[in-house]
Amino acid sequence: MRFPYDPENFPLGKGPMVMLILFLISCLFIFAPADETEKELEFWVFAPTHYEEYQARLPIYNTSHPDVNVQLINFGGTMHDKLLTALLSDFGAPDIVEVEINSIGRFLKGDIDEVGFVDLRPRLESEGWLDQLVISRFTPWSYGDKIFGIPHDLHPVVLLYRDDLFKAADVEMTEIETWDDFIIAAKKATRDLDGDGEIDQYAIVLDNKTESDYMNLLLQRGGGFFDAQGNVIIDSEIAIQTLEFFTSLFNEHKIATPVYGTWHGDPSNYAAMQDGKILSILAPDWYVGLLQSQVPQMSGKWKAISMPAWEIGGRRTTTRGGTMIGITKQCENPDLAWELLKFTYFDRASLINRYETTLIIPPLKAAWDAEALKQPLEYLGGQPLGELFIELAPELPPRYQNPYWSEAADLLNDAIFAAVTQKQTPRQALTELAEKVRSIIAKDQERWGIVATNEN
Amino acid sequence: MKTKRDRYTFWNQQQKFAPYLFIAPFFILFAIFMVYPLISSLIMGFYEMRGFKSRIFVGFENFTDLFQDPIFWKSLLNTTYFALGTLLLQLPIALFLAILLNAKFVKGKNFLRLAFFTPVLVAGVFVAIIFNLIYDQRAGLINNEFLLFGKEIGWLSNPRYVMLAVILTGVWQWAGFNMIFFLAGLQGIRQELYEAAAVDGANWWQSFIHITLPSLRPVIAFVVVVSMIGSFQLFDLPYILTNGGEPADAGTTIVMYLYKNGFQFMRLGYAATIGWVLFIIIAIISIAQLKLLGIFREE
Numbered sequence: 001m002r003f004p005y006d007p008e009n010f011p012l013g014k015g016p017m018v019m020l021i022l023f024l025i026s027c028l029f030i031f032a033p034a035d036e037t038e039k040e041l042e043f044w045v046f047a048p049t050h051y052e053e054y055q056a057r058l059p060i061y062n063t064s065h066p067d068v069n070v071q072l073i074n075f076g077g078t079m080h081d082k083l084l085t086a087l088l089s090d091f092g093a094p095d096i097v098e099v100e101i102n103s104i105g106r107f108l109k110g111d112i113d114e115v116g117f118v119d120l121r122p123r124l125e126s127e128g129w130l131d132q133l134v135i136s137r138f139t140p141w142s143y144g145d146k147i148f149g150i151p152h153d154l155h156p157v158v159l160l161y162r163d164d165l166f167k168a169a170d171v172e173m174t175e176i177e178t179w180d181d182f183i184i185a186a187k188k189a190t191r192d193l194d195g196d197g198e199i200d201q202y203a204i205v206l207d208n209k210t211e212s213d214y215m216n217l218l219l220q221r222g223g224g225f226f227d228a229q230g231n232v233i234i235d236s237e238i239a240i241q242t243l244e245f246f247t248s249l250f251n252e253h254k255i256a257t258p259v260y261g262t263w264h265g266d267p268s269n270y271a272a273m274q275d276g277k278i279l280s281i282l283a284p285d286w287y288v289g290l291l292q293s294q295v296p297q298m299s300g301k302w303k304a305i306s307m308p309a310w311e312i313g314g315r316r317t318t319t320r321g322g323t324m325i326g327i328t329k330q331c332e333n334p335d336l337a338w339e340l341l342k343f344t345y346f347d348r349a350s351l352i353n354r355y356e357t358t359l360i361i362p363p364l365k366a367a368w369d370a371e372a373l374k375q376p377l378e379y380l381g382g383q384p385l386g387e388l389f390i391e392l393a394p395e396l397p398p399r400y401q402n403p404y405w406s407e408a409a410d411l412l413n414d415a416i417f418a419a420v421t422q423k424q425t426p427r428q429a430l431t432e433l434a435e436k437v438r439s440i441i442a443k444d445q446e447r448w449g450i451v452a453t454n455e456n
Numbered sequence: 457m458k459t460k461r462d463r464y465t466f467w468n469q470q471q472k473f474a475p476y477l478f479i480a481p482f483f484i485l486f487a488i489f490m491v492y493p494l495i496s497s498l499i500m501g502f503y504e505m506r507g508f509k510s511r512i513f514v515g516f517e518n519f520t521d522l523f524q525d526p527i528f529w530k531s532l533l534n535t536t537y538f539a540l541g542t543l544l545l546q547l548p549i550a551l552f553l554a555i556l557l558n559a560k561f562v563k564g565k566n567f568l569r570l571a572f573f574t575p576v577l578v579a580g581v582f583v584a585i586i587f588n589l590i591y592d593q594r595a596g597l598i599n600n601e602f603l604l605f606g607k608e609i610g611w612l613s614n615p616r617y618v619m620l621a622v623i624l625t626g627v628w629q630w631a632g633f634n635m636i637f638f639l640a641g642l643q644g645i646r647q648e649l650y651e652a653a654a655v656d657g658a659n660w661w662q663s664f665i666h667i668t669l670p671s672l673r674p675v676i677a678f679v680v681v682v683s684m685i686g687s688f689q690l691f692d693l694p695y696i697l698t699n700g701g702e703p704a705d706a707g708t709t710i711v712m713y714l715y716k717n718g719f720q721f722m723r724l725g726y727a728a729t730i731g732w733v734l735f736i737i738i739a740i741i742s743i744a745q746l747k748l749l750g751i752f753r754e755e
Contacts, residue, residue: 080719114509407720447512
């Protein structure tokens, strides 16, 4: 059979003809009418572990919602920038999105009614979810009277310690109740092992370059950078005293070492742990999960106790990190998005599975009685870590969110480093910092013609 | 109904406009993706965002604020330090490597050229992660194995050494890349010049000063200008190596500060101002360098 048209006669030759045919075929696919019966939901995440969890559970969701096509996309660390661009341009945002706790502040800038997320308070209240979750965990995702996200986690913090090495220093860590007790014990355990005048083994590792560990202590004590009304309170007496205590662990008591590498999850820090240079660390649930997956060779060497309290009977935990899930205002079908959101965050089986894979304690109280959470954890020498976390969960301090958190945190990092390295006293560093942040806020309010009142 | 004459007129017109149509895609794309954003960002420098939906005219306030902003000056100083490190350390090393790999006595030149060039193929993120391990204060390769300075140096924890660590990483990553340009320049120099100089009794150093360097002038100008522009646009390497510029903003560069303001603090007007000030700085430095290197001089 002969081809009815000689390709050589096509203007410009055979190649452009093939390209034209391919272009026309592609157009058929691109412009073909979409299947109207199928509903689409785009769901963005930034954490690989979350992506894996949801990807594995989507088939279960699809059995009850066969007509919904969920596009789950993991953009990694760049996701927040992409979301910001999409919300600014009013185009291209997903229906559902997860946002990290240190990144949410920037999305709350401007008029509260113009925030790019749907206020979930009416849905949470009408369906009675607020009472079923740990209420303090809504504070990072709330601003004004609106709730823009549902907490993925609680992230209570415990003191993770090397039981073998503390015992070798004749310290029984389970007897520790307060930070004063810890300092006494830590001084015994911080040692120069080879007699060269240099300390080889520090009782605790703390991050002196960022706000992370200082905020752990400050939140535990009931302080914070901003209060519930949005006021800057980082120069309060409680904040100054906490920074004085924090710096004393390095400079006066000499029981703390700065984090090895850039943060607690740095390979250098893991190496120092394995070498026995670090004996304890303030660890939220996700960090224990991270250690378990990244440093499996240390299985059985760690134990956990509640954080030492500031006074006997005081709060024995704090909270570190967090993620929310929210529905963007660009979502065309918020009811459908709400259904998927509930499946992802409120489904008991899903939350138990999350604990089993990542050790993250769910904020849904109904999941706390699950057997999986009571199981002994081999990584901690058989200690039932889930039980300890659940015991601490009701004590979690609030962490009030603010649109200026990113700027504040950036400047707080510098203030902490200046105090620890003794360039400034804790009082000077925090007073100066508070003035800077207040002036940034005041300038914006002046520009926007806002009379300085409490925003919450 | 069109007559034959009309068709000819159309053909003539089409021939007249065809060249413009052919070049139109470039100009349309250039206008949309270059001219419009540039003008838009310049205008943005005179505004500040109020959240996501509205912005407020602030006149020159962003510019006056910028010049009083200590973190901006610190980031400018850090970036200039890196640029000087590139100019005074990286480029001489690149030239030295090029001369070495152009010499007749060196064996395995192709392998060595590839080896020196390879670091530039590694993504900046991986380079930062690798050097993070190398610079670690207590467990890192430099402090732990080499003990070069007889004591632990906080390459990434002591503000004094942070930019030096970034410069040294930049040398490792980019010296081989710049070496290729110098090598191409060296191979383009006529051998007769060296032979004539040798006949006149010139030694190696005199040949280098009076033949090699002047002949390499256009290549040096290109490498210096491109390296300086790249240095002032430095972002990913220190961002990862120093965890966003820590400690105490010792690793913050101008572009990193621009990014923080635009994307983390949602201050797009201020970020646009930083971008334009950076543009002016780069333009002045580039023109000054080209003038100093005699590129505008008529031969």
